[in-house]
Amino acid sequence: MNDRALAHTLDRANSDVVLIVDDVPDNLSVLHDALDESGYTVLIATHGEAALLRATQAVPDIVLLDAMMPGMDGFEVARRLKADAKTAHIPIIFMTGLTETEYLVAALESGGVDYVTKPIKPKEVLARMGVHLQGAREKRQARSALDAFGYASITVRVSDGKLMWQTPLARDLLQQYFGTCAPQTPPEVLAWLRRSLADTHLQAEPPRLVRPSATQGARRLSVRLHQQAGDSEGGGDWLIIMREESEESVIQAIGLSFKLTAREAEVLYWVVKGKINRDIGDILGTSPMTVKKHLEHVFAKLGVETRTAAAGMAMSRIRQLHPQFEQ
Secondary structure (H helix, E strand, C coil), rough: CCCCHHHHHHHCCCCCCEEEEEEHHHHHHHHHHHHHHCCCCCCECCHHHHHHHHHHHCCEEEEECCCCCCCCHHHHHHHHHHHHHCCCCCCCCEEEEECCCCHHHHHHHHHCEEEEEEECCCCHHHHHHHHHHHHHHHHHHHHHHHHHCCCCEEECCCCEEEEEECHHHHHHHHHHHHCCCCCCCHHHHHHHHHHHHHHCCCCCCCCEEEECCCHHCEEEEEEEEEEEECHHHHHHHEEEEEEEEHHHHHHHHHHHCCCHHHHHHHHHHHHHCCCCHHHHHHHCCCCHHHHHHHHHHHHHHHCCCCHHHHHHHHHHHHHHHHHCCCC
């Protein structure tokens, strides 16, 4: 199946995609028919290597994984899926005929979220899938919404520092600002995360990491912790939100908020940054007298008489619209 055909097949608008991995054709047939009738898009693999390839290409919404297969067993498949940032988020339900505690523990330790015992009962499988798909679906929708509003997100596993999940926007920003890609977490971000979690006296939001980039001009990337995304053992997985900020976006917000002209908004922005008229003139390529005239118009529109009052009003509004802004 070529990439275009695969993308067409895996249209997520209408159904969840399930990857079934089992070396027994009868098991595949029973599950395939039951899931297909229930409206799922079904992919199959009959051995471990094929499962990893399909999962990487298609990124299914859930995996039903046989524990015991010749060659690469299900435990190893699960470990590899969880080690790859592209597939680490996918819920894995093990299918096993082994009910001894050590095998069930191995299934969960290798990355499974649940298991069903053989012989397979399709209704039980569908019920278990529904529980885990709902959680995965909500997380996926939340991450997509964050990207749409300019808030990129990643999930980092504290124990080994691996980047377990990233949205498309996050992938681009990490490459632009840090020159890294999954599963590597930028060293600066990982050090900041561990430092934040180690602070047992933390009372409010952890400190933000702001990393200006010379190649991005006036743009900068702010990073903050959002919430824990997994269990707390070993530090757990943490969802981190990133947002790119720029002088242009802040200046535009100032202008819209106070009904200022573009030049007046620029002048007020640099007043907030603590610049005097001469410095502002140099930055904007104009004279200090022209800056003074613009500032008089700003005072009139804001109803204030001093630079300090104008800067205070502007800073208050900026904090509302751009919480990550650094004065």
